[in-house]
Amino acid sequence: MxxxxxxxxxxxxxxxxxxxxxxxxxxxxxPKRGFSKKEAAHYLGLSEWALDDEVRGNRIAAKKRGTTVIFDRAELDRFFDYLPERV
CATH class of the missing domain: 1.20.5 (Single alpha-helices involved in coiled-coils or other helix-helix interfaces)
Known part of the structure; x- marks a missing residue:
């Protein structure tokens, strides 16, 4: 040119x-690394209630900065990878 x-x-x-x-x-x-609860639930295909249940059961770790809860993409991917295959 x-x-x-x-x-x-x-x-x-x-x-x-x-x-x-x-x-x-x-x-x-x-790609975005940190997700809000709403974004993390959407990313995993879960409801926010189901995501809270997974966090309470220590199956998904979340980080906190002040009052803001942040979910790491790598942690969400790890959780999803360990879900059982559909039978």
Whole structure:
């Protein structure tokens, strides 16, 4: 692509939109690690009540920062991997 064509492409995309595109791509490339209770339940396909039950039974570990409970993606994946296969 020559310089004139590059200038045309660059001028066609407003800077704010370009920054938003880069941020969105970065977020997609970096998966979220910490989940809220609602997000963790959705990620596992459980209700929030069922997730609470698994936490109370020490089958899923959660971390706490102040009053916020955070579920680690690796812990959720570990729990899911150890679920029995459907028979």
């Amino acid at each position: 020559n310089n004139k064509a590059q200038e045309t492409v660059t001028a066609a995309i407003p800077l704010g939109a370009l920054v938003e595109m880069v941020v969105r791509q970065t977020q997609q490339a970096t």
